[in-house]
Amino acid sequence: MAARTRTQAVYVISVAAELAGMHPQTLRIYERRGLVRPARTDGGNRRYSDADIELLRRISELAAEGMNLEGIRRVMQLEVENIRLRRQLAEARAAADNAEVAAQRRQRRDLVPLRQAVAVFGQRPPTGR
Secondary structure (H helix, E strand, O other): OOOOOOOOOEEEEHHHHHHHHOHHHHHHHHOOOOOOOOEEEOOOEEEOOOHHHHHHHHHHHHHHHOOHHHHHHHHHHHHHHHHHHHHHHHHHHHHHHHHHHHOOOOHHHHHHOOOOOOOOOOOOOOOOO
16 A cells, blocks of 8 residues: 555545644635645545645644735745745756866866976977987
8 A cells, every 4th residue: 555645635624624723614714715725526525635734734823923814825925936946046056066067077088188398498408208
C-alpha cells in the first residue's frame, strides 16, 4: 500500500476543522472567500488534505495576529510568490555556477605551454637548447 501524500484529500470537513482548530463553518467561509480550495468527491462533499490543514493553520495564525481575510489572502499570495522567486534564484545561481566552472575549464583547456628564454640585449642566445 502506497504512503499518502501531503496533497491527497482524505479528511471530511468536520475532521479537517478539528485538526485545524476551527469550526466547520469557518472552513466554508474560507472556501467561499477563495482562501482554501478543498477537493470534492463525486457527490460534492469536501475533502481536505494535510496541505490544506497546514494552510488553514496558517490562516488561523494570521487571523490571530489581527489580519482581515483580504490581508490574509495577500500575505499568502506573497508567500507563494516568495517561494517561487527563491526557487528561481537558486536555479539562476546554479546556472551561473555551472557557467563559471565551464568557463574555467575552457580557459584551462585553451592555455598552451610556452617555452621562454631570457635574452639580454647585445648578447647572443645560448645555442644548447
